[in-house]
Amino acid sequence: MIKGILFDKDGTLVEFNTLWINSTYSVIYELVKQYALGDYVGKTNKIAHFIGLKGNEVDENSLLAGKTSKDISKVIADSLHADQEKIHKEMNGLYYRYVQEHSEDIKAIGNLAALFKQLKKNQLKIGIVTADNFDVTMLTITELGIRKYIDFIGTADLYEKKPSREAMEVFCYAHSLKPDEVIHVGDTPVDMEFSKHGRFGVGVLSGVGSEETLRKYTPHIVESVQDLIDNKGNFIYSDSLLELQAY
Structure with a gap:
């Protein structure tokens, strides 16, 4: 039973x-201006390409798609011949300020409050595990109005980054769950x-991962998180519905 x-x-x-394409270009540009000598736009675009940005597209297997700010800061620091720890700290601050100042760019995929409320009615514990940092994550979920529905927040500055099992183990321990009672929903x-x-x-299929790529890992593919609840208000991976899917 999924719990x-x-x-x-x-x-x-x-x-x-x-949010993240514009913010990433902005953050890189600010760091380039601080550490490089001239050709700010050219160097910004070069670093952006290194981490997976191709114009306004994101490579689904890139650093930006699935890695942490620490991973990205190493590429930036190496490119600018700067200290990674300093770049990482400055980069996190720049990202946080950008999200604060552009909170209107935080766009929910559907009505998340309604979705989470319905998942709670189906007796499910809800957590978030992200490559992002805790401060930006809290800012985001507060802006979206879903904080009260979330039972666990696992960010890359608190736990080992995905795909490490640490966040899964902590979530399970905190809520007396077994790993085979938990599913993970994601796009990469x-x-x-x-x-x-x-x-x-x-x-x-609402993020950067293609259906072809995701199907290499799982047969369970949906257009968006909104499809987790059917038109009768039931969780599509409840035991009864999973049994029906098997036939």
Whole structure:
């Protein structure tokens, strides 16, 4: 029986492109201006390409799609011949300020409050496991009005980054769940690797991962998280509905 759901954040609960593409270009540009000598736009675009940005598209297997700010800061620091720890700290601050100042760009994928309320009616524990940091994650879920529904927040500055099993283990321990009672919902290969620590993964097509790629990991593919509840208000992976799907 599925008793818990761990959600990825960006591309799964929140539209990826509306916030993270512009914010990433902005953050890189500010760092380039501080550490480089001239050709700021050219160097910004070069670093953006290194981490997976191709214009306004994101490579589904890139650092930006599935890695942490620490991973990204190493690429930026190496490119600018700067200290990674300093770049990482400055980068996190720049991202946080950008999200604060552009909170209107935090776009939920559907009505998340209604979705989470219905999942709670189906007796499910809800968690978020993201490559993002805690401060930006809290800012995001507060802006979306879903904080009260969330039982666990696992961010890359608190736990080992996905696909490590640590966040899954802590979530299960905190809520007396077994791993095979938990599913993970996400949009990238890293999410699907992480889902192997639970019952199974559910791939969503609302983010950067293609259906072809996600199907290499799981047969459970939906257009978005909104499809987790059927038109009768039932969780589609309840035991009774899973049995029907098997026939």
